[in-house]
Each structure stands twice: as C-alpha cells, then as structure tokens.
Amino acid sequence: DAGVIQSPRHEVTEMGQEVTLRCKPISGHNSLFWYRQTMMRGLELLIYFNNNVPIDDSGMPEDRFSAKMPNASFSTLKIQPSEPRDSAVYFCASAPSTGHEQFFGPGTRLTVL
Amino acid sequence: GEDVEQSLFLSVREGDSSVINCTYTDSSSTYLYWYKQEPGAGLQLLTYIFSNMDMKQDQRLTVLLNKKDKHLSLRIADTQTGDSAIYFCAAKREYGNKLVFGAGTILRVKS
Numbered sequence: 001d002a003g004v005i006q007s008p009r010h011e012v013t014e015m016g017q018e019v020t021l022r023c024k025p026i027s028g029h030n031s032l033f034w035y036r037q038t039m040m041r042g043l044e045l046l047i048y049f050n051n052n053v054p055i056d057d058s059g060m061p062e063d064r065f066s067a068k069m070p071n072a073s074f075s076t077l078k079i080q081p082s083e084p085r086d087s088a089v090y091f092c093a094s095a096p097s098t099g100h101e102q103f104f105g106p107g108t109r110l111t112v113l
Numbered sequence: 114g115e116d117v118e119q120s121l122f123l124s125v126r127e128g129d130s131s132v133i134n135c136t137y138t139d140s141s142s143t144y145l146y147w148y149k150q151e152p153g154a155g156l157q158l159l160t161y162i163f164s165n166m167d168m169k170q171d172q173r174l175t176v177l178l179n180k181k182d183k184h185l186s187l188r189i190a191d192t193q194t195g196d197s198a199i200y201f202c203a204a205k206r207e208y209g210n211k212l213v214f215g216a217g218t219i220l221r222v223k224s
Contacts, residue, residue, distance in 0.1 A: 004155070031210050042216040043156075043201065056211060091155055095210060100144055102212065104155030 004105035006092050012111045018080040021108045024073055025094030033102060034067055034077050035091040043091075049075065082112045115139040119202050119215035126223050131189040133218045135202030138183065142204035145178060146212065147187045150199040159187070159200075189220075197222045 005024040013019055025032050033048040047057040052069045060067070064083070069075040079086055089109050093102040116138045125131045137145070143164045148156040162169045162176045162185075169176045175188040189196055202215040 033210075043214045045211060045213075048210060050210065093155070100146070100161055100205075101158045102156075102210075104157070106153075106155050 004092055004094050004103055006090075006105040006108050008108060009106065010109045010111075012113065013082055014113050015083055016081045017112075018078065019082045019086075019110060019112075021077040021090050021092075021110070023075045023077070023092030023105060025075070025092070026096075026103055027073065028096060029094035029103070030072070030097045031095040031102075032069060032075050033091075033093040033095070034075070035093065036088045037091060037107070038088045046077070079110075082110075084112045086110060087112050115142065115204055115213040117202055117204055117213050117215040119200075119218045121216065122219045122221070124221045124223065125192050127192060127194055129192055131187075131192045131196070131220055131222075133187045133189075133200050133202075133220065135185040135187075135215055136183055137185065137202075137204045137213075139204060139206070139213075140183065141206050142183075143207035144205040145176075145185050146201075146203040146205070147174075147176065148201040148203060148214075150201065150217070152198075156201060192220075192222050194222045194224055196220060 007022045034046040037043045046059045047067045049069045067077045089107045091107045093104045095102045119135045146161040147159045149159050150156045173190045177186045199217040201217045203212040
C-alpha cells in the first residue's frame, strides 16, 4: 500500500494566484481530512469528509478556501486567491470506517510570496 | 470546544526516560492518542488509550491517563536519538472522526 499520496510536495506561488492541492487517500478508507500546520497555530483541521460528503468544514478559514471530494480516491483543496498568510504545510489524512488511526500523507509545503 | 495543551519542548540524554505531558478539557473525550512527527514527514500514530483505561504499555512506550484530572502522559524508556521528533497529543469523542490536536512537544535527545 502506497499510503496517502499528496501532490505537489512543494508549491511556491505568488499572492493572488490560485493554488490546488491534491490528495489520494488509502484505498478502502472512507474518511478524509485536510489539516494545516503552521508554527503559530499548530495543526488545525480544515475540513473532513465521510464517504465523499463534507461533514465538518468549520475549520476552513474563509471563502478563499474550498475542498472537494468527487470520488472515493481523490480530493482537492483549493485556495483562490492565495495570500502570504496561507503559507503552511497542508496535510491530508485518511481513516477507515473501523479502527482509530488516521493515516497522514507527507504534506504539501506551500509558500505564497 | 475541546482544548488540548502540551509543553513545547523537552530535552533528555540518550538512555534516559522521557515524559511528555498533555492536558485536555473535554470530559467526553473517549480516545486519546499520541502521534509522532519526524522532520519533513506527516504524523504517525504511536499509540492510543481508551478513557476507561489508566495505563497502556507498548514496548518502550507507556501511556498514563488520569481521567479525573484530564491528564495524559507518554513515557519513552531508554530514549534514543531516533526518538527526536515532535510528539502530538490528540483527543476524540466516542462518536465522530474529529481529532483535536495539541500544539506538539519537541523532543530533543542528546547523545
């Protein structure tokens, strides 16, 4: 099993540009989570999906952020327009319907100049 | 809502024991977790404990839970340089998938 796959691993963009982060969860997992990690705020849950349906998006900072999960094997987190304060490491995690572990991807390090 | 707090930094010598502490506020938290994050990597689950347990041991790791005080600790015996990482405490209610993480404790192991 390849684990949770995220792309790109690193993204550098300019303020105002659209950024799309991608995640492929572990096959068979039915929950998917997007987190943001910064020095100042630590690890924050942005949104999570169960069976491709968004369950809790209360952590999404503002309307510039959106997330989709069109099928069980793919999710995107989009920031439009991006701002320097969005610079962070964004993690995707997935979990099976049974058990307790969330499996984290390697993260995407986003830098907005 | 739930708040999870940890000390920010711990430095120990190789071979000593490390104890990382965590407190949480939600008495409904049913599952409590310890995750490890190595540089440049995602989080990896180390161990977890149910709220009806006081202690769980897994090789060099011992988790102690004081439910009355909402205090959780992770003890690493015979700490090695490879244990240097950030350790996150997290809490979850019985129902739902949402984890609330602490800010993480940086463990530095000196050889």
